[in-house]
């Protein structure tokens with residue numbers, strides 16, 4: 001049997017509903033400054049294969065530079081980016097996508113997402129992005145921060161389902177209803193903010209489990225996501241943390257401690273925004289019924 005090493009665990013993948021193969025673990029680069037190619041290149045050299053950026057993070061260009069710097073071939077790295085919705089709608093989405101490809105110095109992005117169901121134009125932008133997918137500029141199309149009602153609206157509008165929904169997931173905010181819907185409809189879930197932005201990393205429950213298992217609190221939180229089968233993208237701006245954050249595959253959290261962590265979900269504590277609750281009108285996903 002092949003031993004589980006960090007490198008081969010980082011190479012574990014999931015096949016999306018359109019056949020694209022995506023790594024199950026990556027580096028999120030939100031709030032890492034726009035000159036972060038050294039850090040990203042270090043991650044790639046350590047075996048990370050997926051980078052999660054966005055137009056909004058203002059560092060797509062660093063991802064492109066880092067891939068070259070790391071000596072990896074473009075096709076060896078899975079890049080996610082996201083369109084930040086605007087009132088420009090489909091036109092804005094196309095502009096952002098083209099700028100993304102320029103930033104990455106690539107003729108495609110592996111997974112492109114609508115960043116959130118906001119600013120009233122998700123349906124027309126989504127349709128335009130499906131066309132861009134046909135042209136090969138996008139390998140897979142996803143959404144982020146979509147609630148069940150947004151996903152149902154896409155289906156009612158007759159639009160092809162997304163391959164991925166990226167939503168906030170950590171023990172204090174588990175979004176179980178959205179996860180259930182996605183799993184039932186073969187939409188892969190990427191959990192973001194797996195460390196809850198480190199805002200509760202010193203909480204007694206986490207520290208106690210970490211001590212018991214001789215792991216760090218960050219490793220407990222990341223392992224909780226991995227053990228639940230989520231694709232996860234912890235962010236760090238510190239090179240020294242890349243390795244330990246990825247060292248979550250050769251051990252597991254015992255059932256009783258998973259139950260304790262799962263119970264934190266009762267707090268329904270969100271560490272950041274929650275656009276999954278935005279209305280269909282805000283998203284621009286209203287299903288208009290024609291009165292006879």
Ligand SMILES: NC(=O)c1ccc[n+]([C@@H]2O[C@H](COP(=O)([O-])OP(=O)(O)OC[C@H]3O[C@@H](n4cnc5c(N)ncnc54)[C@H](OP(=O)(O)O)[C@@H]3O)[C@@H](O)[C@H]2O)c1
Nearest residue numbers: 028029030144192193194195196197198218234235236237
């Ligand atoms: N689609 C969306 O709307 C959305 C929203 C939020 C996030 N995301 C994506 O998800 C990624 C991750 O989420 P996030 O950035 O919100 O937060 P996160 O990954 O939950 O937490 C990041 C925080 O944890 C700290 N940290 C990392 N490793 C640590 C360790 N070993 N020990 C202690 N602290 C540690 C980081 O500090 P240092 O940097 O100092 O290590 C940073 O303050 C983002 O970067 C982004 O790619 C997407």
